Amino acid sequence: GLKTLHLGSCVITTNLQGIRSGFSEIRDSVQAKDEIIDIRILRKTQFLQGTKPADQCCLLHHILRLYLDRVFKNYQPPDHHIFRKVSRLANSLLTIKKDLRLCHAHMSCPCGEEAKEKYSQILSHFEELPPQAAAVKALGELDILLRWMEEV
Amino acid sequence: DGVAVLPAPQNLSMQSTNMKHVLTWSPVIVPEEIIRYSVEYQGEYESLYTSHIWIPSSWCSPTQRPECDITEDITATVSYSLRVRATLGSLTSAWSTLKHRFNQNSTILTPPGMEITMDGFHLLIKLEDLGPHFEFFVFYWRREPGAKEHVKVVRPGVLPVYLETVEPGAAYCVKARTFVKAIGRHSAFSRTECVKVQGEALPL
Numbered sequence: 001g002l003k004t005l006h007l008g009s010c011v012i013t014t015n016l017q018g019i020r021s022g023f024s025e026i027r028d029s030v031q032a033k034d035e036i037i038d039i040r041i042l043r044k045t046q047f048l049q050g051t052k053p054a055d056q057c058c059l060l061h062h063i064l065r066l067y068l069d070r071v072f073k074n075y076q077p078p079d080h081h082i083f084r085k086v087s088r089l090a091n092s093l094l095t096i097k098k099d100l101r102l103c104h105a106h107m108s109c110p111c112g113e114e115a116k117e118k119y120s121q122i123l124s125h126f127e128e129l130p131p132q133a134a135a136v137k138a139l140g141e142l143d144i145l146l147r148w149m150e151e152v
Numbered sequence: 153d154g155v156a157v158l159p160a161p162q163n164l165s166m167q168s169t170n171m172k173h174v175l176t177w178s179p180v181i182v183p184e185e186i187i188r189y190s191v192e193y194q195g196e197y198e199s200l201y202t203s204h205i206w207i208p209s210s211w212c213s214p215t216q217r218p219e220c221d222i223t224e225d226i227t228a229t230v231s232y233s234l235r236v237r238a239t240l241g242s243l244t245s246a247w248s249t250l251k252h253r254f255n256q257n258s259t260i261l262t263p264p265g266m267e268i269t270m271d272g273f274h275l276l277i278k279l280e281d282l283g284p285h286f287e288f289f290v291f292y293w294r295r296e297p298g299a300k301e302h303v304k305v306v307r308p309g310v311l312p313v314y315l316e317t318v319e320p321g322a323a324y325c326v327k328a329r330t331f332v333k334a335i336g337r338h339s340a341f342s343r344t345e346c347v348k349v350q351g352e353a354l355p356l
Contacts, residue, residue, distance in 0.1 A: 002333050015334055022227065073201055080208055084225065087207055091195035091228035 005152050007057035008110075010103035012096065019092045020146050026085045029078070031140040034133075041125045041137055042144040047151070055115035056152060057103055062111075062119040063145065064097040066126065067138065074135035089142065158182070158245040161189065161218070161236045166250060168259040171285045171332060172223050179218040180238040180245065188214040188239045192247075193222065196230035206235065214239060229335055231255045261339035264288055264330050268345050269312065275324055275347070278312040287331045289338070292316060295323040295346055320351030 003016040042063075051059055072090040077083035103109040126134050161177040168174070180187045190213045192206035212220035226232055231253035238245040265280035279288050288306040292315050293299045306313050318324055325346040331338040 018227075018334065068197065068201060072197065083207055084210065084227075087195055087198065088227035090197040090201075091230045094195075094197045094200070095228060095230055 003150065005060075005149060006053075007060060007100075007103070007152060008053040008055070009108040010057040010100065012099040012103070014096050014099070014149075015092070016146060016150055019089060020143070020150075022085055022088045022092065023142050023146065026082050027140070027143060029082060030136065033078075034137050034140045036129060036133055036137060039125065039128060039137070040141070041122060041134070042141045042148075043121075043125070047144075047148045051114055051118060052112070054110060055112045055118075057100055057109035058111035058115040059118055060149070061097065061100040061104065061109060062115070063122065064093055064100065066123065067093055067142075067145075068097060070126070070131070071135045071138045074131045075139055076132065086139070158187075158238050158240055158243045160245040160248045161238055162248065164234070164236060164248055164250045166234070166254050168254070168256065170262060170282050170330075171256060171259050171334075172221070172283075173226050173254070173256065173259070174219055174221050174223075175234055175236070175250065176219040177236055177248065182240060185240055186216060188216055189218065189220075189236055190214050190239060191220045191222065191234065191236050193225050193235075194233040195228060196232070199231075199233060226254070226256050229255065229257055257335040257337065259332075259335070261330055261332065261337060263340050263342040264328050266290075266326070266328050266342055266345065267312075268326050268347050270318070270347065270349070273318050273320075273349070275315040275318050275326075276312045277306075277315055277326060277328070279306060279328065281309070281311070282330060284308050285332050285334055287333065288328050289331055290315065290326065290328045291341075292324060292326040294318075295325050318349045320349050323348045 002013045004011060004013045072086060075086060077086050100109060126138060129137060159180055161180055163178040165176050175191060191209040193209055194206050198205050209220055209222050210224045233249060233253050235247040235249040237247045267278040269276045277290055286308055290304045290306055291301055293301045304315060323346055325344050327341045327344040329339045329341045
């Protein structure tokens with residue numbers, strides 16, 4: 001059902017279960033296309049739960065922006081079925097990002113050094129790869145991001 | 153075919169009830185010809201980030217009927233744009249786009265159908281199956297002054313539901329409403345239904 005995410009003083013609810021079920025329908029297909037096995041974009045060291053609460057909202061906000069701006073945009077779905085499933089994920093994550101933007105507007109989504117540092121590490125891993133390959137890898141790692149959110 | 157230009161479908165309209173979303177339009181008529189239609193959609197993400205991209209609907213690309221069940225395509229609580237065009241052989245019409253974007257949180261939620269039954273001294277309720285989005289809040293009480301109202305949350309697919317063990321000679325009332333988590337809304341209450349239990353009331 002609905003999951004409430006406590007990200008410091010930013011509290012949002014989201015249908016993580018629905019997003020996870022949508023992702024599980026395409027995970028194998030997406031991950032099978034990821035040929036670069038020695039690089040990982042989302043690493044345990046940057047996970048949300050290990051981030052101090054005050055910075056969690058900002059870190060998640062930036063990660064979601066990365067997915068919306070550069071992952072879903074650059075991902076080339078092999079067929080209409082995958083295309084629809086990816087659209088569902090993109091629109092669901094957009095809903096979360098809109099909620100985080102509300103927190104930002106209410107000054108409850110500050111960006112401290114830890115969030116900036118962790119996000120820049122993620123970005124540098126992401127930018128080690130060509131855009132298409134990075135999009136495929138990051139989409140395949142969406143279950144890591146979902147697990148981060150489930151653990152918060 | 154004698155048709156230079158195929159007119160675009162008109163009067164696009166969305167009917168959404170209990171999270172079932174159907175797009176309808178006026179048929180394009182060309183005598184003695186079969187017209188096919190294609191429906192496409194864009195979520196808020198596509199509109200904002202990839203506005204040139206439209207996604208063919210799951211069931212209506214193409215279809216011969218002037219309507220399309222897009223329930224499976226509307227999978228997030230964001231606003232969606234929808235468009236339709238007609239096709240006759242190699243001729244295609246212009247796209248017609250639904251005037252107002254559609255969000256599933258505007259769906260009409262109707263009070264649930266329900267049936268109260270007794271199994272011996274067990275009060276049971278059978279609820280209308282409305283699909284995976286729906287939970288039911290069932291309120292029931294013994295019909296007597298100062299009686300306490302009980303609530304039971306029923307998940308989709310659980311039928312029939314035991315409510316309470318009743319006493320002979322007493323009367324019990326039940327009402328229910330639906331709740332859809334994805335949009336955070338519930339329906340109005342159903343009518344209240346009461347049942348009288350057979351037999352003599354137990355001595356106090």
